[in-house]
Amino acid sequence: MINRRSLLLRAMALGAAAPLGGCNYEDPAHPDLADKFLHAMSAWNDRVQAALFDPHTLAPTFRADQITSPPRFNAFYGIDQVPVVDETTYKLELGGQIQNKAPWSLQQLRALPQESQITRFVCVEGWRVIGQWSGVKLSDFLRHVGADTTCKYVSFKCADGYYSSIDMASALQPQTILALDFLGQPLTAPFGAPVRLRIPTKLGFKNPKSIMYLAATNVYPGGYWEDQGYNWFSGS
Amino acid sequence: MSRRVIHPWPLRLTHWLNVVAMVVMIGSGWQIYNASPLFSFTFPFGLGQWLGAGIAWHLAGMWLLVFNGLIYIVWSFASGHYKKLFPIRPREVWSDFTGALRLNLKHEKGVYNAVQRLLYAGVLFAGVVAVLSGLSIWKPVQLWFLCNLFGGYFIARYVHFFAMTGICLFILVHLLLVALVPKVLPPMITGGRLP
Structure with a gap:
């Protein structure tokens, strides 16, 4: 007390x-x-x-004419530093509590049923944009590879060193997809090519781009921003 | 006992806890605002030194604000305190307002004048709007019905901003009046005694 x-x-x-020391949440290690x-x-x-999370509550969807144009780039680095992943050799690596850990090529991901959505992307900073994404439902994919969906977390590691994780309930929500296309075209490097997570029930920084590794786990994986102080769940 | 004091202890307790909540919420709110300003200005300072700290303070402070506010509301109805805020009649507000400007307004201990009643009811309303619009911004998907009430996420941010602005204007007037009539401050701490 x-x-x-x-x-x-x-x-x-x-x-x-404000400029006094302390209370700044600036040094997570100390x-x-x-x-x-x-x-x-x-x-x-x-x-x-x-x-509060209700798996049956859907994020609002929008009309095609409401899509934000041009789309807004955002990352923890400038657009000129975006890593480019070679899509011909790309393989999505799997780990953790997943039965079939064989890596997935883009062609294999595109062969699965595709889901399209026009949803709102809300940034932790407060701004929002509307975009159209399509790809593989994460719940379909997790079941396809035999992931243990009783695990607490799904974690992601990205080509740019970014990493993040989400709770399993949100991962299984039907609007959570491994997006391959953005605005009707294959994802481009600044917007997360070749595969990004699109989860409209969470804030923007919970939508990692250029995913290279995916795992189901019970060990708290944290995240790039989460480890610096952003709220981990960050649900909308 | 409580009939003899100017300000009963639940009022004083929730008032000062609310001061803490307001400093945390407005200070961290300004930090959050600065990350993506709605208008062409930013605030010169904010609580926490970056967005992550501002949000952390804001989402921690909201619990104090809401629970303290609920305790005040429950106590206010249970004790009948809320009756002191009403009625609010425009004619009385005007005559008390002009009287105050002429420094000719009688201060009755334990009684709110019409301007006070209007301002107190107004800031309570702004507080409720701030909390509900804030919840809409925090949870626009899960609390979609609340978010829709404010016209959606985009408009809810503006509503939240103007609720804060209203509260800040109240605080300015409130502090100015206490500075002009400092004898009203000690009873807010000790409770004071009615004559």
């Missing part, structure tokens, strides 16, 4: 004078007291969001 009180007093002081408090609250919010 005393800790919380002092934290709140610090919060008040910071509200008046959390101070405020960081630990925020982390505990974020973990609590993960649980609340998992309880």
